Amino acid sequence: MNEAVLNELAEPPTGVNAPPETEDSLNIEYTDTVGQPMCENAKFRTKNVNVFYADNQAIHDVSLDIGAHQVIALIGPSGCGKSTYLRTLNRMNDTIDICRVEGQILLDEQDIYAKKQDPVLLRARVGMVFQKPNPFPKSIYDNVAYGPKIHGLTRNKSELDDLVEEALIKAGLFQEVKDRLHAPGTGLSGGQQQRLCIARTIAVQPEVILMDEPASALDPIATAKIEELINELKENFTIVIVTHSMQQAARVSQRTAYFHMGRLIEVGETDQIFTNPAHELTEKYITGRFG
């Protein structure tokens, strides 16, 4: 992502001072997804996914591939279904009684909504970081060790110690907390808590990490650290990140998917989406004319 584009995003060009357009004034015509929703070397393949909350349809016919070892950003206005879509990927929506998912979601070509797929096993492979940092009210060590413990990933205490240390190092938190591993995790600052949550997720050694607006509750410095971390993590993990901040999407992701009203409007290389969006809605959103 080049500087010019970032600057342009930060300060919308003059002439965009017209009042924000509403849903009606946009006169949207929903078409099939524009761009390249498919990709080679996909970790996740989702085909014609529909999600309903009771009778309300939250996601309409979304087909999207998520490439291995890269970061894909899901952007879009509030209530557009990007979080809902994210939560279908590790079946977190199962916890909501009225939620129903249709379509095919394949992880390594295996349907994760198949009867024989165990949601617990799936969530061990597809970890999740939430919008608000939510460490357990336990020590920093116990927070990170919890996942490996319940899955039986280590054979003894020293292995577990090593794993915890490794996860904390990868999350860039080890230097800050190495002297107080047994202090409560809830006593850390917001940004540290979120990195602790990422460390906790990494410790289970998942293949995919889902991040639901991981920096929305953080200050700019903590956000920068998280973004840096995401860039490092993509070497080992496939990352799907939902974000409200277009600058963030531009900084951390390789591909970007734009959602609108439960529909996937456009998918493409991040550079292309932010410099040359193909769809009118995408363009209006990234230039800040509504959202």
Added chain:
Amino acid sequence: MSLENTENSMNNTELVKQSLKKRYIKERVFKLMGLFSIATAILFLLILLVDIASKAMPAFSQTKITLPINLDAEKLGLDVSSSKQDMMGADFRTVIRAALLKQFPEVTKRKEKRALYSLTSMGAEFQLRDMVIENPDLLGQSIEVDFMADDDVDAVIKGSIDRNLPESDRRVKDQKLSWIETLEQSGQISTGFNWHFFSSGDSREPEMAGIKGAIIGSLYTLLVTLALSFPVAVAAAIYLEEFAPKNRFIDFIEININNLAAVPSIVFGLLGLAVFINFFSMPRSAPVVGGIVLSLMTLPTIIIASRSAIKAVPPSLREAALGLGASKMQSVFHHVLPAALPGILTGTIIGMAQALGETAPLLMIGMVAFIVDIPQSVVDPSTVLPIQVYLWADSPERGFLAKTSAAIMVLLFFLVAMNAIAIYLRKKFEKKW
């Protein structure tokens, strides 16, 4: 009215100013009313406590009469090698009577003798017997023993019987009063802390009646209640909150749990009588039945408290656990339950305190019986603290008046202690997130 109109907004300031005064007066009146209500409540509480405490005071001290006793082994028919059985059967009463007669040799008439013998408690001979059984070497010796005084003597010494009343209006007659005064002058009457009250069971004699039987009975009953209601209620609350599907049947169960909390407690007593005693032939007057009945009563309280505690655990905690691949069960037992524990424990202890003070259902299952023995297990007949209060309040002897208040104080002490534990546990397990 246009908002830009300056004149109007001036008027608005005036209007706000006028209404401000009214608002502040309302606020002050409300505050005063609140303060007044609190003051009234505290006043009544104080009156109650002072009244009970002042009435209970006499029960915590006991008058004693010191008598020189000659433990004549031959008269008792005992020697150092006598078995415990023999000692139990020996006639210690005559020894005490002899001591009293020696003290007041002028008494010769049968009627007067009987009055003289009633200076010491009926329990005096057992007191002496127990001393000798514990230390057989005392046989043959002359010793001084502090005997428990009869409740009438006790009442005279503590002033609850007025010595200046004319004899006809007085329960203790002139002759007896003169004996008491003689003993007083010779320093043979003393008062001490009434340990007996805390170490013995109930009795028909006020000076011998103790609270221990009721305390142990309450303890056993509460143990059974806790053992039954805590696991069942917490399991029910977890199931209803975390696992139960949302359907009509579950709604129906929820409504009925709330209804159960409002059922008059005596109904549970009737149920206990009909089902546990009559149908299952469980023992009457036993803490085990009392505990079962009380746990039926406390179940809804604990379930409701536990459910709201579980509901208050932030969903983000559950999601965090599930997101790491914990099963539903693991997320509940590793994270939700520990976070909800302070609330659950508080609810449980409130339920227990309620059970401790409950009387009506226990009347129905026979725990109102007069029981002297201290229960040794949950199936022994026993009574509980509130029923002991009821039983003593029902007795005509003056000595029981103080005992009743003292029993209330013991009950209140346990209630306050339980609430203190509840607060301590809540503070201890409370965690911030």
